[in-house]
Amino acid sequence: MEYEAVSDEEDDALSAWAQTGEENVEGTLRPRKLDEFVGQPRVREQLELVLESARRRGVPPDHVLLSGPPGLGKTSMAMIVAAELGAAIRITSGPALERAGDLAAMLSNLAAGDVLFIDEIHRIARPAEEMLYLAMEDFRVDVVVGKGPGATSIPLEIAPFTLVGATTRSGSLTGPLRDRFGFTGQMEFYTDAELELVVRRAATILDIPIDRDGCAEIAGRSRGTPRIANRLLRRVRDYAEVRADGKVTREIAQAALAVYDVDELGLDRLDRAVLTALTRSFGGGPVGISTLAVAVGEEATTVEEVCEPYLVRAGMLARTPRGRVATATAWEHLGMVPPADLPVRPDQGGPALFEQD
Ligand SMILES: Nc1ncnc2c1ncn2[C@@H]1O[C@H](COP(=O)(O)OP(=O)(O)OP(=O)(O)O)[C@@H](O)[C@H]1O
């Protein structure tokens, strides 16, 4: 077996990013049809309409952009789009499309009605992106042959296809690219009730005996993310098999997750480090994201994309125009008394100091 070193982040039970070697089990657990897909009621309903209308008109649907944090089901949803259309899917990713030629090759191999899935589309190289504009709009690419003054551009027809793009950073997408998608599905974090269904479904597929409380305990610590729920379920299963009779109950789940440093709210060591730095070293903030990242020895992008969305959602961290601020909930979660002059959230009658996004 090939061994790849994994970083702390990838090694972490609570990372929302896929880990090395996790592809197989993820493939097994992927929902295959729209009605098998738990949660995301808005995106599901919207997509259902887009797909059904295209089906009735007998044309490929508009290009679809799926955006949202890692592990919420963008790749699964892209595959479902193809499955629902009965279409073939070709899969590539932004970083793989370094040269326009890479994309031209991909596009010219498409058959009519195929789905082209570009993961991490915000990382596509500029020349490929420009080629994509024309392909998305006119189903045509201009292939440049030769160099310098003698170079000519040869138009190449491509089959009508549907592009499905996925991105964890829709903000880094250029305007022209974003505008060329007919539909954007914004994936949201899952509720605990939805995650319970995700855990139950995965337990059935993986043949893990689990009761209702066991499901609830895992769901509540999964940070709104199915990928994490499925991973925690596997870790709890390991514990149940080695230290108990294999059956997952609330007590077993609690004991197992304590071993993996996952607290009752689904915070891990890095999250707690961020909150601790914010409160202890910076008096609760406001402090800039890069300063905060340095304080916990992590990359700013990791703190911003992995920790922050969940901490904001859990009501422990807020973004203000002047930087990140710890809320009273954060102080209390760390077992400290919040300072008296702590700014309160607007929904608690405080000044409009907090930005929504
Ligand atoms: N709605 C869902 N119901 C059940 N399982 C789900 C659902 N969404 C995601 N999963 C599970 O979570 C795993 C991760 O989902 P997926 O790979 O689709 O996420 P993603 O948004 O593409 O993540 P990334 O941004 O890292 O590419 C899947 O293997 C699947 O098992």
Ligand SMILES: [Mg+2]
């Ligand atoms: Mg994906």
